[in-house]
Amino acid sequence: MILDGNDVSKRIKDKLALQVAALEQKGVRPCLATILVGDDPASATYVRMKGNACKRLGIESKKIELPKETTTKELLAVIRELNNDSSVHGILLQHPVPSQIDERAAFDEIAIEKDVDGVTTLGFAQNAFGFAHYPSCTPAAILAILDHYQLPIEGKHAVVVGRSPILGKPVSQMLLNRNATVTICHSRTENVSDFVEKADIVVAAVGKPNFIQGEWIKSGAVVLDAGYNKGNIGDCEYDGCAQRASAITPVPGGVGPVTISMLLKHTVEAAERSV
Numbered sequence: 001m002i003l004d005g006n007d008v009s010k011r012i013k014d015k016l017a018l019q020v021a022a023l024e025q026k027g028v029r030p031c032l033a034t035i036l037v038g039d040d041p042a043s044a045t046y047v048r049m050k051g052n053a054c055k056r057l058g059i060e061s062k063k064i065e066l067p068k069e070t071t072t073k074e075l076l077a078v079i080r081e082l083n084n085d086s087s088v089h090g091i092l093l094q095h096p097v098p099s100q101i102d103e104r105a106a107f108d109e110i111a112i113e114k115d116v117d118g119v120t121t122l123g124f125a126q127n128a129f130g131f132a133h134y135p136s137c138t139p140a141a142i143l144a145i146l147d148h149y150q151l152p153i154e155g156k157h158a159v160v161v162g163r164s165p166i167l168g169k170p171v172s173q174m175l176l177n178r179n180a181t182v183t184i185c186h187s188r189t190e191n192v193s194d195f196v197e198k199a200d201i202v203v204a205a206v207g208k209p210n211f212i213q214g215e216w217i218k219s220g221a222v223v224l225d226a227g228y229n230k231g232n233i234g235d236c237e238y239d240g241c242a243q244r245a246s247a248i249t250p251v252p253g254g255v256g257p258v259t260i261s262m263l264l265k266h267t268v269e270a271a272e273r274s275v
């Protein structure tokens, strides 16, 4: 079975359109503020894509573009202003920021009720405890895909390859909170394939094209490939993995589109909570 992220994303957005219309009746228009620091073309593209997705759904997108020389102090002041602006419901600071900026300090300046991208330390901790309103969007997307296709999580052995704070770690916590038995692999793990071979659920979050090989996949396993590498290539060697998996996300058209929908969903929910 191919886990169709475009279809899952469309269903989420159809539901969100109704929620946006209901908010409009109350005179509230959800608004996501995006902050882009510097002129990295890939980051600019991501911000533009997120802004367009907002617009299509009737969510306002407030774009803040700051020069690449911006200091931590200046960025924190901009974030504080957005925290205090009641017309803004969600704040997204595009990662990565230029190296002179203390990125952790900047993320942590975002008010928790506007942290729709799940980047603050508090949001991360709430997610670990299992009561975050807005977990990181890609982990939330992975869980949404599993749930949409009613793929069981409880009691399953999930192997997550990657432990970044926005992806590998939070998705591991979410799977653990749903009663999976979770193994996390990273760059210092010896013989990653030994772990992947035992997995009922494989989450690829490595950032290396075709890293996970078809022969590592246990027959019937579920494979979620969050990887997005140059040339639209995932972290899993798709053809080989698809042959052995019972279900797999393609790249593109798998985790990616659902991630954007999660950002929209969190923004709409933040607007609902503000009323």
Ligand code: NAP
Residues within 6 Å of the ligand: 138, 161, 162, 163, 164, 165, 166, 167, 168, 185, 186, 187, 188, 189, 192, 204, 205, 206, 207, 208, 226, 227, 228, 229, 235, 255, 256, 259, 260
């Ligand atoms: P990241 O911050 O670079 O983290 C990569 C993780 O992979 C690290 O934990 C690293 O281990 C681990 N790793 C690297 N080499 C490894 C190896 N040989 N064996 C085992 N583990 C290894 O990347 P990220 O931000 O989590 O992103 C991962 C992938 O997901 C990328 O392809 C990215 O483009 C994609 N992504 C997609 C979306 C989406 O919306 N679909 C969103 C975000 C990211 P260490 O911790 O030991 O360094």
